[in-house]
Amino acid sequence: MKVSNFEIESLVKNNIREVVDFPKAGISFKDITPLLLDPAVSQRILTALIEYARPLNLDAIVGIDSRGFLFGPSLARALDLPFVLVRKKGKLPANTIEVEYDLEYGSASLEIHKDAIKVGERVLIHDDLLATGGTAKASAQLVKQLGGEIAAFAFIVDLAFLNGAEQLKTFAPSFSLAIYD
Ligand code: AMP
16 A cells, blocks of 8 residues: 655665665665664654554554564654564564464564463554565464454565565555555
8 A cells, every 4th residue: 555655755765775686696685774874864764654653543563573673663662552573483582472484485484472462452563674475474473363453564665566565455454655666
């Protein structure tokens, strides 16, 4: 769903570094680290995420390992909400549930602490970038298993030509600040 405005989209695109053939040949990696070097730029990105999330009547923000941890905690704090971590397998110390999902080659697992979300809580799932949607979908499955409701997904970048939002729409709408068609 394209609700971003042109100004913020340009700001994101102008401050992203595209690294070709990283981490392997054929991938154009969208490096968001330059956004973080400029506090004025990262503040505007955070503000745009806050404006989107505020009316959603949320109970928590869920961030995906690891670049969902860059803006996710600030977003949660701005809205006075808990921040919940979805992490790669083996990183969370207490009782977890796990979901396995397919990668282009092989599979990976994500985990969440069992006590991080309570039944009926409305959450926003956040990551830096939506590609195929596999990672966000797996995160949504974890939230659902704990009885949470997904209000929306929010990304900084959507590689829309990979149709990730399509994968997610059975759970909730997706919002992105910058879309690459
Ligand atoms: P996917 O599960 O295919 O939607 O992939 C999303 C995850 O992989 C996110 O955590 C992104 O940070 C990362 N990712 C995938 N493709 C790219 C890319 N071209 N540039 C930067 N990060 C990417």
